[in-house]
Amino acid sequence: MAPRVVVLISGTGSNLQALIDAINSGELQAEIPLVISNRSKVFGLERAERAGIPTKVLALKPYTTAGKTRNQYDEDLAQLIGAAKPDLVVLAGFMHILSPSFLDQFPSTPLINLHPALPGQFDGAKAIERAFEAYQSGQIKHTGVMVHRVIQEVDGGEPLLVREVEIKPEDDLAALQERIHSVEHKLLVQGTAMVLQEEEAKKRSAVSS
């Protein structure tokens, strides 16, 4: 049975599409039983539906409107994910900071995140924009992309794959974003495959020991 990868999104879903395409081409041996978005009406949901992948929208706003806490949201999110029995959870542009109450629900399921910056450089949201501004003010000469493990510290988890990305003097923000996205799409597939292989190796060694 193919390993089960639950994907969390918040937007366009181009990185989700990279995973779908890699699975369909046979490059990535996995299946995606569920895509969850914290925002409705995003194109990523359409990408999943076109690929025949079940989707769920779990937005934070109804929780805050009802006076519920982020922890309650995170617990419901964890329950949704857990029900899909994932071997791996991939955050592919998921713009929600996960709380300890969420992370505690997955002590042995790997969670990874794709972040469009180098380790420790532009943690958090709007990393590409911040890198572009930093380049323009001479603070950096290049930026990058990483796939990292998800821990409580946002984007502070162990980097699994890191790629530097050139910034050219003639770049505008759109050109840099395009260059970064093309690196992201490859890196996320590689990072997902790497972690799934690690998990498979762990299972084999557990069986043989």
Ligand SMILES: Nc1nc2c(c(=O)[nH]1)N[C@@H](CN(C=O)c1ccc(C(=O)N[C@@H](CCC(=O)O)C(=O)O)cc1)CN2
């Ligand atoms: N506990 C963790 N949660 C998340 C991680 C992580 O490493 N640890 N990675 C992020 C992804 N991310 C950057 O890669 C990121 C996403 C969202 C935000 C953020 O500020 N979110 C705000 C809402 C912003 C919005 O809705 O536009 C929030 O959650 O209040 C920062 C970093 C995924 N989560």
Ligand SMILES: NCC(=O)N[C@@H]1O[C@H](COP(=O)([O-])[O-])[C@@H](O)[C@H]1O
């Ligand atoms: N902090 C997390 C973060 O900024 N993630 C970024 O959101 C975008 C999602 O694009 P997509 O919806 O087309 O995959 C990607 O650029 C990803 O690196």
